[in-house]
Every structure is written in structure tokens, then in C-alpha cells.
Amino acid sequence: MNFDLTTADQTFLEKMAAVAAAVAADGQPAAGDVPEARAQAAAMLGRLAAADYLPLGLDEPAAERAVVALAAMETLATGASSAMLMAAMSTRLLGRAIAAWAGPPQREQWLSPLIEGRALGALGLSEASLNVENDPLETVARRDGDTIRLSGKKSFVINAPLADVFGVVGLIEDRPALFLLPGAEEGLRVGPRIRTMGHEGLWIAGLEMDDVSIAHEAVIEPPADIDLLDQLRCWENEVLIAQALGLMKAAYDTARDYAKSHRTGNKPIIAYQEVGFKLSEMLTLCQTAQLLAYRAVWTAATDPRAGRSLNWCAKVFCAEAAEKVAGEALRILGQEGYRAGSRAEAAYRAAKLTQIGGTSTEIARVKIGDAALGY
Ligand SMILES: Cc1cc2nc3c(=O)[nH]c(=O)nc-3n(C[C@H](O)[C@H](O)[C@H](O)COP(=O)(O)OP(=O)(O)OC[C@H]3O[C@@H](n4cnc5c(N)ncnc54)[C@H](O)[C@@H]3O)c2cc1C
Incomplete structure (x- = not known):
């Protein structure tokens, strides 16, 4: 183990503590009202983008940045735990997958809006049993001429009611891939908001894809040696x-x-x-x-x-x-x-x-x- 936080990292983390306090003072995304919650989420992303928080740790594989990225998430979670999860699903999961496996045009189209705080992302992985450890994915895509058709269900997706971009994990020709969808797409349905025992500020819902048409460029398939x-x-x-x-x-x-x-x-x-x-x-x-x-x-x-x-x-x-x-x-x-x-x-x-x-x-x-x- 050989890592340290530089003086610049520590200054950045102090700044993040102030950003977390400001995000917390803005309040949780409002209950019940989607447009208001979207506006609050946009304001939150704006603050995080201005602090250079959103792209942190996406440029692989510098080990020092991995520790700073974790410490920054920790700092945000200390002050504003739900906001931290909202942002993390958007950039630390969906954004990180795009950064790791997408080509330049896909990065430009899908990743830039996420890390610049112009769009909120969601990642749908878990399915009906919610547990990808036990059961094979039932979300499946098939090739249909120039497009790909995706069908399936995701049960618990953070940010789903507010998201501008969805990353949905499914199988194509028996291999898992990530399918990118804009927020409003024919055949994509977002279920009612799910209330949970904690994180009142999170907006969570199920997703249903019914033969959604997806362009080939919106499919991200990692290299064969990546699970x-x-x-x-x-x-x-x-x-x-x-x-x-x-x-x-x-x-x-x-x-x-x-x-x-x-x-x-x-x-x-x-x-x-x-x-x-x-x-x-x-x-x-x-x-x-x-x-x-x-x-x-x-x-x-x-x-x-x-x-x-x-x-x-x-x-x-x-x-x-x-x-x-x-x-x-x-x-x-x-x-x-x-x-x-x-x-x-x-x-x-x-x-x-x-x-x-x-x-x-x-x-x-x-x-x-x-x-x-x-x-
Ligand atoms: C608030 C919230 C937000 C979420 N957001 C997202 C999201 O944005 N995107 C997303 O994709 N998913 C999301 N999830 C799903 C989450 O990542 C888990 O997949 C899900 O919570 C697992 O719950 P389950 O009821 O299906 O567990 P089950 O698989 O039904 O497990 C129930 C119990 O059995 C145990 N168990 C199950 N299988 C095994 C095994 N093989 N060995 C030992 N023990 C086992 C479990 O540990 C657990 O104690 C979210 C979940 C919650 C609660």
C-alpha cells in the first residue's frame, strides 16, 4: 500500500466539504413533484460540476485518483448522503462504464453531458429478483436490421423518475452489454416512485422496456476479458x-x-x-x-x-x-x-x-x- 493525499487533494476535499454543506442547505429533491425535483437535481449537479467533482476518477487507472475519488464521495456523503448517491449513479457507475468502454463519439454524446452536470443518469442492473448473483439477466436485446430491440424489466433504479439518460444492462447474443437510452424513448416506461425506509431525497422507480429501439452506437460491449x-x-x-x-x-x-x-x-x-x-x-x-x-x-x-x-x-x-x-x-x-x-x-x-x-x-x-x- 503506497498512497497519500497531496496538499492539493486536501484542499480539494476541504472545498468538497463546503460544497456538500451547500448541497445539503439547498434541501432534498422535493416530494411528489417531478419538475421541481428535476430542477433541484440540476442545481445539485451544477454545484458538483463547478467543483470538478463529477469527472473524478474516470480517467483510468491512476491509483492516487482512485483514493481521492473515494474520499470525495465520502465527503459528499457526510454532508448530503442522498445527493451523493444520485450523483454516483449518474457518473461513478453509468459515467464510469461509458468512460471505460465507449469510443470517442459515444463518450462525446453520452458521457460529456453527465460529467458537465447537464444531464442526470441512472443505471438499471438488478432485475425482478433484484439479484444478479443468482439469476441470469432476463433483459435481452435482439438485432433487427439496422437497430437493436431491447425488452425487459428493472425493479429498483435510483434517479429513474428524473433521469435524462439510462444505462440498462442486458444480454445480446448471450453476452452482457450496456444499452444507452435517452430519458424519453418509445417503449420505455418508468414506474411510480418507490418510497424507501431511508434516503427520502432519492427518486427510485422500476423500469420497463418493451421492444425499445436502440441504435448500434448506443450499445457498449466491454472487451471479452471483462466481466x-x-x-x-x-x-x-x-x-x-x-x-x-x-x-x-x-x-x-x-x-x-x-x-x-x-x-x-x-x-x-x-x-x-x-x-x-x-x-x-x-x-x-x-x-x-x-x-x-x-x-x-x-x-x-x-x-x-x-x-x-x-x-x-x-x-x-x-x-x-x-x-x-x-x-x-x-x-x-x-x-x-x-x-x-x-x-x-x-x-x-x-x-x-x-x-x-x-x-x-x-x-x-x-x-x-x-x-x-x-x-
Ligand atoms: C434503495 C435501493 C436502491 C437501489 N438502486 C438500484 C439501482 O439504482 N440500480 C440497480 O441496478 N439496483 C438497485 N438496487 C438493487 C440492489 O443493488 C440489490 O440488487 C438489491 O437490493 C438486492 O435485493 P433483493 O431483495 O433482490 O435480494 P435477494 O437476492 O432476494 O436476497 C435476499 C437475502 O438473501 C441473501 N442472498 C441472496 N442470494 C444469496 C447468495 N447467493 N448467497 C448468500 N446470500 C444470498 C441476500 O444477501 C439477502 O440477505 C437498489 C436497491 C435498493 C434497496
């Missing part, structure tokens, strides 16, 4: 790892500040040994999770094979630590934490997605074991 589904899951895991780090930090900071300022029994509660111990355990988890996460993305960028196993290890550790730290924060915060809208209760609810999304913690454990056994 598309595995690679996308690995990148999605990095996003969820950064999300977990941000949630943990938000919960820890809130609990620490409260413990110093809230008094009972004529002293600040941090003076009670048990509260101090809790904070020290929370901080230890935050720091350990961060070290493992940075090591995982650095290794993935320098030695992808070794990086896979670390990616799963970091996913499991960070996702479980996030729930633990947020839960302990709620204990320290008492009634203040339990109040709807507190940062710690929002982090506690949001942490669950980091465990079930991407490679779930259960599946990741199986994969870590398989890798250790050399399968």
Missing part, C-alpha cells in the same frame, strides 16, 4: 463503501458534538465514562473502516485481482460499521437523536442500503471465503 456484471458490482460497492464512511462520520460528529455540549447531572455527558468509551469505539470503527476502504480502492486500481477480495471485505466491514456507529450515536443523542430528521437517525436508516445494495454482505462473505479457498 461486465462483476465490474459494475465492484464499482457499485465502492460507491456504497464511500456512502457508509460518510454516514458513519456524520453520525459520529453529531454524537461527539452533542456529548460535549449537552449537560445532565451538572456536567457534559462526555464526562460520563461510558459515553466517552462509546465515542472512542465509534471513532475506532470510523478510522478502521476508512483505512480499509482506501486500501481497497487503491489495490483495485493497482492490482485488480487482489482488489476484488478487498472490495468485498471493505464492503462488509464499512456497511456493518456504519449501522453500528449510527446506532451508538442514537444512544448518546437520546431523545434528540430519536427525533425524526436528526442526522444520526437518518444515517441509521440509510446504512441498511449499504448492506443490501451492491454485493450484499451475505454474498460478499461467501465470495471472500471462496477467494480465500482459491476458487
